[in-house]
Amino acid sequence: MPEGHTIHRLALDHRSRFEGERVRVSSPQGKFSAGAALVDTQVMTTAEAHGKHLFLGFGPPPRTSDPVRSGAYPDRWIHIHLGLFGKLDFGAGTAQPPTETVRLRLATPDDWADLRGPTTCELITDAEKQAIHDRLGPDPLRPGDDPGRAWQRISRSRTTIAALLLDQKIIAGVGNVYRAEVLFRHSIDPYLPGRDLTRAQWDALWADLVFLMGEGVRHNRIDTVRPEHLPEAMGRPPRVDDHGGEVYVYRRDRQGCHICGAEIRTAGLAARNLFWCPGCQPATAVR
DNA sequence: GCGTGATGTTGAA
């Protein structure tokens, strides 16, 4: 599930359910009991995402009598990273009975959220949170983040653009689906070294990621196919599988390209499966 | 019931 769009959506969902609310925090599974106890019954003041990292801010309830505190500054954060198979489930009303895999449960009288299978669920300070921001690259979903920072590193790198797009120090939030799809949409050979990409290509990739990932947050799903290539527009059968949206190349190896008909290819790259169309993304780099 | 793989990251070799 989780690329950056999922995490930003989760931040929104946490804010709409818990922001400003006094929250019961527990760890039915037990692995986060100590941390949960330290923020239990405090107010969740905000929730924020950077790349694939989710931060839930807790602090004392806002006191209008105190102008500094009235903004309800969080002083403790729950830092969550879903990894490959972490999941968050929300519900209204009384929470389901705890299951032994629920690492973290947030609950108010009206709402609950259950976290399972994260690689990270820890209590951190403001300074520790800042250190995480500092080691992440710009995020297409954080307004104001500067694509030029990523370009600085990409334009000097011999590493392939496909590998660079997954490097969270360079750009935060892109995962295996978006990297394959955005390279396809711009007809870029995934094996092209970063330093052979043009600035215009990078600016176009970034702008497209801002758009695609924004749509991802809105629909809570990855859709990357342009309107003219949708199943209805082309009279082809819709995609049927577990991860939902319409895509051009991701996990479509050995099937025909929607645009040129060539067989989609796959290969391992940096321990992940890469997908591309040899027709639309002809090799410009030496393999 | 068992084996597999998945939209991720880290740290050791």
Added chain:
DNA sequence: TCAACCTCACGCC
């Protein structure tokens, strides 16, 4: 480059 970690859904007995 590889193993380890976290969980669940699916295909195939």
